[in-house]
Amino acid sequence: MSKIPQQLIKLANKCADASGKIIKKYFRKKIKINLKKDNTPFTKADIEAEKIIRELILKQEPNCGFVGEETGSINMNREYCWVVDPLDGTKSFITGKPSFGTLIGLLKNNKPVLGILNQPILNERWVGIAGVETKYNNKKVRVRKCKSIKGAKMYATSPMMFQGRNKKIYKNVRAKIGECLFGADCYSHGLMSLGFVDVILEANLKPWDYIASASIISGAGGKITDWNDNDLNLQSDGRILATGDSNIHKQIIKIIQK
Amino acid sequence: MSKIPQQLIKLANKCADASGKIIKKYFRKKIKINLKKDNTPFTKADIEAEKIIRELILKQEPNCGFVGEETGSINMNREYCWVVDPLDGTKSFITGKPSFGTLIGLLKNNKPVLGILNQPILNERWVGIAGVETKYNNKKVRVRKCKSIKGAKMYATSPMMFQGRNKKIYKNVRAKIGECLFGADCYSHGLMSLGFVDVILEANLKPWDYIASASIISGAGGKITDWNDNDLNLQSDGRILATGDSNIHKQIIKIIQK
Known part of the structure; x- marks a missing residue:
């Protein structure tokens, strides 16, 4: 049984749905590539996807903290804190290769307790929850043994x-x-x-x-x-x-x- | 207008359909990984996919040459010679990453005149034909300019x-x-x-x-x-x-x- 409230799991999935729609809209379109100070690229897809996730979270759970790659941090010391990469693998994204993903994580007292990895182009979603087996497209999954x-x-x-x-x-x-x-x-x-x-x-x-x-x-x-x-x-x-x-x-x- | 016979284009697509079905069947299944002499891996998917392509080609076009990664070469000096990699990216395939593909090429007098790249998991197919614009899932495509x-x-x-x-x-x-x-x-x-x-x-x-x-x-x-x-x-x-x-x-x- 999950130790974290159902409404937070639902919210994480809602964020993955919403950001996925945005990313799909921009995938393999000719969009502008901007560079951050550290020379890593970002696009409208990164920014808009994080914006919708941040809005959904702060509207429903205003007491949670939030750490986002694109929009920065607030209230990082709250009991629950969301940690979001709207588009992990922007370099893959801008070359049209669908190995990127949206990462939506949740900390409880600074410990990871929930994580979603969403690949919107391939319609693949992984959901990991503390105390519960990880699911891939709603099916339980398991790592493998490795002998050597x-x-x-x-x-x-x-x-x-x-x-x-x-x-x-x-x-x-x-x-x-x-x-x-x-x-x-x-x-x-x-x-x-x-x-x-x-x-x-x-x-x-x-x-x-x-x-x-x-x-x-x-x-x-x-x-x-x-x-x-x-x-x-x-x-x-x-x-x-x-x-x-x-x-x-x-x-x-x-x-x-x- | 294409300079190569329509039946060869149809045959190449037929080979991509058939090999794609086989590869799909084995993708993300726990199958045995074998090693070649040069330490590169191959699986049942590589072998069976090339076998079906080779059979289809030699049945319909027995006068063509054939060069295959897995099953070797015959009649390489014929006017038309097929050159096939049933599963380019076997290492990706066995780790479950769908960036691999089936490559079906055709030489006419040792010049490339036809090429198919088929990604069966993502349902993506590129078809390149001498004298004709390359198509991706039946739509014409074009490279981009690059300023610097x-x-x-x-x-x-x-x-x-x-x-x-x-x-x-x-x-x-x-x-x-x-x-x-x-x-x-x-x-x-x-x-x-x-x-x-x-x-x-x-x-x-x-x-x-x-x-x-x-x-x-x-x-x-x-x-x-x-x-x-x-x-x-x-x-x-x-x-x-x-x-x-x-x-x-x-x-x-x-x-x-x-």
Whole structure:
């Protein structure tokens, strides 16, 4: 039984419906690409999708906090705080590749308790809820066992995400892993919960990139922490390790900390 | 008007229909993954999809040659020769990511004249025919102009594909390009024909990876050659440059040959 109120789960799904409609409208249309200060791109789709999510949440649950990639933070210390990436994988989106997704996460006392990953073009939705099994399009899903790190399939968004000391760690992990693939954005988190991906290693993530996924992966039986094996929250440093099999998680944490 | 017989176009589509059904059947099912001598994976889906394509072609057009990734080559020197990758992007396929595709190409006197890229899960099909505009799900499509190499969006399957001297060249190109993304397999060729990707740079491709795409990209107004700016055929060395804008092509060839 879920420990979080039904109306919050309903609200999260409503936000995914509404943002999905907006993103669909702009997908593969010739829209302007703007650049943020850190040189990452954003579009009307990112902005409008977050705007509708923020409006829906603050209208129905004005006491909740909100952290959004595009529109910033308010009341982050409230009991419940929403953490939203309206369009994770904007670079994929603007090249027409439907591996991007909308991430709607919820923290209770700074712990992830709810997460939605919505892929509006492929009509795929993952819902992870604390204490309940993760569902993919309304069907329960489960990570898979992985016998050996050598046979593991790993995803990272891009090898260029790892710089400095992180690059060395990434190379150490990659050297042990069977296969390393790139370019699946948050979609790789969904694939892990379905039992098709064993390891996800990322650096430089922001809370809106991992809070929603934390509930999805945990609820499917996987393990997701920072590189020091700590649970994730708003203050995590953005270096994330997710695995389907917890034995593999232990082994990779060892490699990271060598 | 197409210069190649209508029955060959129909046959190519029939092969895409038949192989698509097989691939759909195995997608996201727990099937055995086998390894070839070069350590690349294959599955029942790869084998059965190529088998049905080969059977359909050799039954209807026994005088044609055939080159298949999985089942080998016969009569490669005939006027018409089919070049088939039943499942380009097997690594994506086995992780559940629908960026893979079936590539069905046709050479006439060793020149690419027909290409189909079929994505059976997303129900997307590109058809490129010499002398005719490329179609995506039956609608004509066109590459886009790209003003500057700095603003270009590039795809490569994986940065690990570039080794030795090729790695140096890849790094030189990447240093000039606005954005470099990974992991879209042959799907990136389709996205280029739709006008959302500007550059594709690949090394180590085999004929079944590029013959079908050659017709799709050319027919949408793009340019695809080897790294020496030569047209593609069965003997190309597998180092491929495709661009939507031919000015960008010239500029990148210069960087490659520096």
